[in-house]
Amino acid sequence: MPMAEPLIVVVDPVVTCDVCPHPWQEHDRLGVRYCTATVAAALARRCICS
Known part of the structure; x- marks a missing residue:
């Protein structure tokens, strides 16, 4: 009986x-919302934790 090949896990x-x-x-929920809105509106603002 052939052996199964090992499972290879690729970590992103x-x-x-x-x-x-x-x-x-x-990112917490507020950070996700802040950074997503910043990119979507092409705003030039700093990190929310600054």
Whole structure:
């Protein structure tokens, strides 16, 4: 009986935010909303935690 090939798990690289220096995964709901609105409206504003 042939052996099954091992499962290879590929971990996504850290996705950084286009607005602030934080990884996207670390945003809370307010940070997600703030950074998403900043990109959508093409605003030039700093990180919400500044």
